[in-house]
Amino acid sequence: MSMIGKIIQLSQNIGVSIMESIEITDSHLIKVSQQISTQDIKNAVDQVLNKENGSRLKFYLSSCINCGMCFNACHFCISHNFDPYYSPVGKVKNTLKKIIKKNGEITPIEMAKIAEIAFTECTLCKRCVLYCPMGIDTAYLMSVVRRICCLIGMVPQYIQDTVNSHAAFFNQMWVKDDEWVDTLKWQEEELRGEFPWGEIPIDKVGADFMYSVIAPEPKFSPELIYYMSSIFNIAKVNWTMSSQPGWDNSDMAMYVRDDTISQQLKRSHFEAALKLKCNYIVMCECGHAFRSVYDTINRQLGWKYYPIKVIHAVEFLAYLLKRGKIKIREKIKEPVTIHDPCNISRGRGLHNLLREVVSYLCENIIEMYPNKEHNICCGAGGGVINCGPIYKEKRVKGNKVKAEQLKKTGAKIVIAPCHNCHSGLEDIVQFYELDMKVRFLGEIIYNLMEKPV
Amino acid sequence: MNIIYSFLIGPMAWISFSILIIGFIIKILYFFFLSKNKDPEVLRYYHIGYAFRSIVAWNILFLAKSWRQNIPFTIATILFHISIFLIPIFLTAHVILIRMSWGISYFTLSETISDIFTVVGLISAAYLFIRRIIDKKIRYISTFQDYFLICLCFLVLFTGFVSYHQFINYKFFICTHILLSELLIILIPITKLSHIIFAPILRGYIGSEFGRIRNVYDW
Ligand code: SF4
Ligand code: SF4
Numbered sequence: 217m218s219m220i221g222k223i224i225q226l227s228q229n230i231g232v233s234i235m236e237s238i239e240i241t242d243s244h245l246i247k248v249s250q251q252i253s254t255q256d257i258k259n260a261v262d263q264v265l266n267k268e269n270g271s272r273l274k275f276y277l278s279s280c281i282n283c284g285m286c287f288n289a290c291h292f293c294i295s296h297n298f299d300p301y302y303s304p305v306g307k308v309k310n311t312l313k314k315i316i317k318k319n320g321e322i323t324p325i326e327m328a329k330i331a332e333i334a335f336t337e338c339t340l341c342k343r344c345v346l347y348c349p350m351g352i353d354t355a356y357l358m359s360v361v362r363r364i365c366c367l368i369g370m371v372p373q374y375i376q377d378t379v380n381s382h383a384a385f386f387n388q389m390w391v392k393d394d395e396w397v398d399t400l401k402w403q404e405e406e407l408r409g410e411f412p413w414g415e416i417p418i419d420k421v422g423a424d425f426m427y428s429v430i431a432p433e434p435k436f437s438p439e440l441i442y443y444m445s446s447i448f449n450i451a452k453v454n455w456t457m458s459s460q461p462g463w464d465n466s467d468m469a470m471y472v473r474d475d476t477i478s479q480q481l482k483r484s485h486f487e488a489a490l491k492l493k494c495n496y497i498v499m500c501e502c503g504h505a506f507r508s509v510y511d512t513i514n515r516q517l518g519w520k521y522y523p524i525k526v527i528h529a530v531e532f533l534a535y536l537l538k539r540g541k542i543k544i545r546e547k548i549k550e551p552v553t554i555h556d557p558c559n560i561s562r563g564r565g566l567h568n569l570l571r572e573v574v575s576y577l578c579e580n581i582i583e584m585y586p587n588k589e590h591n592i593c594c595g596a597g598g599g600v601i602n603c604g605p606i607y608k609e610k611r612v613k614g615n616k617v618k619a620e621q622l623k624k625t626g627a628k629i630v631i632a633p634c635h636n637c638h639s640g641l642e643d644i645v646q647f648y649e650l651d652m653k654v655r656f657l658g659e660i661i662y663n664l665m666e667k668p669v
Numbered sequence: 670m671n672i673i674y675s676f677l678i679g680p681m682a683w684i685s686f687s688i689l690i691i692g693f694i695i696k697i698l699y700f701f702f703l704s705k706n707k708d709p710e711v712l713r714y715y716h717i718g719y720a721f722r723s724i725v726a727w728n729i730l731f732l733a734k735s736w737r738q739n740i741p742f743t744i745a746t747i748l749f750h751i752s753i754f755l756i757p758i759f760l761t762a763h764v765i766l767i768r769m770s771w772g773i774s775y776f777t778l779s780e781t782i783s784d785i786f787t788v789v790g791l792i793s794a795a796y797l798f799i800r801r802i803i804d805k806k807i808r809y810i811s812t813f814q815d816y817f818l819i820c821l822c823f824l825v826l827f828t829g830f831v832s833y834h835q836f837i838n839y840k841f842f843i844c845t846h847i848l849l850s851e852l853l854i855i856l857i858p859i860t861k862l863s864h865i866i867f868a869p870i871l872r873g874y875i876g877s878e879f880g881r882i883r884n885v886y887d888w
Contacts, residue, residue: 268707269707269708270703270704270706270707270708270711271699271700271703271704271707271708271711272704272708272711272874274703275700275867275870275871276871278861278863278867279861279863279864279867279868279871280861281815281861281864282807282810282811282812282815283742283746284739284742284804284806284807284810285735285738285739285742286735287806288735288738288739289735298806299806300805300806300807300809300810301809303806303810305810306809306810309810345875345879345887346733346734346735346887346888347734347735347738348735349727349733349735349868349872350864350867350868350871350872351723351868351871351872351873351874351875351876351887352871353875510882511882511883515710561885562883562885563883564883564884565883565884565885567885586734588885589885589886590734
């Protein structure tokens with residue numbers, strides 16, 4: 217028995233030393249830790265662990281047999297040479313299990329470390345679920361930790377800022393209502409330069425499709441709205457966009473676990489569509505927004521069925537291409553690879569449809585293994601990229617495996633129909649100096665389709 | 670020794686099996702009501718077909734990618750689980766005990782096969798234990814329970830093996846064997862060993878969530 221005791225001692229020592237060696241990068245978290253007390257943390261822990269959460273939390277924690285099979289799942293763990301600190305089970309050990317072991321008596325500075333693990337070292341990609349024989353959903357456990365952090369305000373500043381924007385303006389980027397309409401009008405004007413008959417209908421009642429985007433599109437890349445509106449116009453579908461709050465489908469509050477705000481957001485998103493009496497909501501090429509609408513927040517809102525059908529851009533584009541509503545002039549000849557965004561492949565099973573769409577557009581598709589539902593996350597999802605540039609290095613270094621995967625394909629273009637993946641992959645391409653371009657489907661289709669004048 | 674033996678095989682056996690069964694009933698009810706009150710989606714999304722699909726898939730050797738990526742561990746754990754299931758239920762001596770107390774009798778394993786399974790179980794248990802010590806990564810995540818439970822399983826198999834063959838001090842070993850087995854049985858519902866029941870339940874939930882909502886396989 218004494219040998220076992222020693223071993224346990226040893227393993228705990230390793231644990232402590234690894235924990236101690238990790239510095240807190242975010243000065244904001246340190247600042248918050250000076251403003252809260254252990255009692256605040258204890259209250260939040262009690263609220264979340266005992267009052268809000270139930271069977272999944274308890275039984276996931278008590279059923280993990282520490283087998284270590286999830287080491288192969290997590291891109292952070294693989295990229296750090298299987299360092300157990302970054303493994304899914306290691307993250308749970310250093311966050312939730314630690315909190316429970318100390319019965320919630322966590323000092324604020326320890327809590328800051330825990331917050332950093334939960335917010336920036338797990339992208340909630342759920343890959344580990346596919347690798348755990350017990351079916352333990354580490355992403356769910358990490359989101360529980362985030363919920364505790366949210367209640368005490370221990371949230372990285374950048375992502376908290378987006379949540380504040382959600383609360384104040386119902387969109388992610390502090391876009392004011394008139395700015396939004398202005399952007400649409402501006403894009404319509406541009407569109408008329410190319411297609412004199414083109415239009416971006418705003419608040420048209422009774423359209424078949426309402427197209428909703430995430431706020432970074434009008435803020436940083438209005439050309440994406442341009443590409444999609446060209447596609448809508450050329451396909452001659454009956455569509456519209458909303459000027460009401462709810463035009464933005466993004467939801468960073470879901471990742472901070474500010475549940476009240478996410479529920480308001482999703483309700484307003486559906487209400488915007490209901491007011492326009494449309495049949496479908498088409499969502500832009502974004503993964504997290506789709507997860508929020510399709511999978512996460514609707515559960516919280518308690519809807520069994522959606523009031524309106526929601527389809528992701530990939531589904532919509534597949535529909536247009538298959539029906540011949542848009543025709544492709546010529547295919548891309550360069551080698552192309554496909555990145556499956558977690559939230560639409562592992563989250564909705566759209567990976568095969570995505571391949572169908574890409575096969576209309578490209579001649580030379582090189583698969584990147586593991587792919588489809590086993591894809592490796594871009595490393596930017598789960599709100600990690602929204603935690604700000606101070607975490608960029610950690611995020612990119614923590615996804616070396618993706619860079620290796622990309623490099624192996626030798627492709628010149630990587631298609632990623634998700635905003636987070638797009639930015640995440642661009643960072644990876646830049647950091648590891650890969651000779652590649654990251655592209656959205658909308659952009660590629662716009663460039664390749666037949667355009668009647 | 671005889672008094673201890675008859676206590677262990679009589680009242681103590683009843684006590685431990687009652688704890689096992691009552692413990693599991695309480696735990697399952699707890700899971701059910703906790704889900705109903707606080708995690709309603711667990712019951713709402715549970716789908717017997719998808720749950721079954723997932724459980725079967727994970728039980729097919731090397732079908733799940735995870736099994737294929739950890740081949741030595743997979744082989745060890747599967748052999749370990751097979752022997753730890755077969756031996757207690759189908760060993761001749763155990764079947765005789767069951768017939769004596771309940772009058773039920775069924776198929777038994779022959780002596781050689783039982784011996785083979787016991788040795789295989791011992792080796793794989795030893796492998797699982799040593800792996801926890803030697804492999805730094807696994808050591809980092811291991812807790813006292815992990816070491817203790819695997820040791821206990823090893824000792825149960827070992828004492829059973831020694832007493833069956835009556836190498837030395839039969840009485841001592843058979844009493845230790847029964848005592849440890851009963852300890853193991855009592856520990857099942859209150860430790861990680863509850864994964865005997867909860868692994869399929871949780872796997873079933875994830876299988877339903879992935880099959881029903883996410884539309885993908887979860888292995
Ligand atoms: S694979 Fe599952 S049971 Fe094994 S250590 Fe990871 S989370 Fe725990
Ligand atoms: S959800 Fe993804 S990032 Fe988080 S622990 Fe699991 S595999 Fe790693």
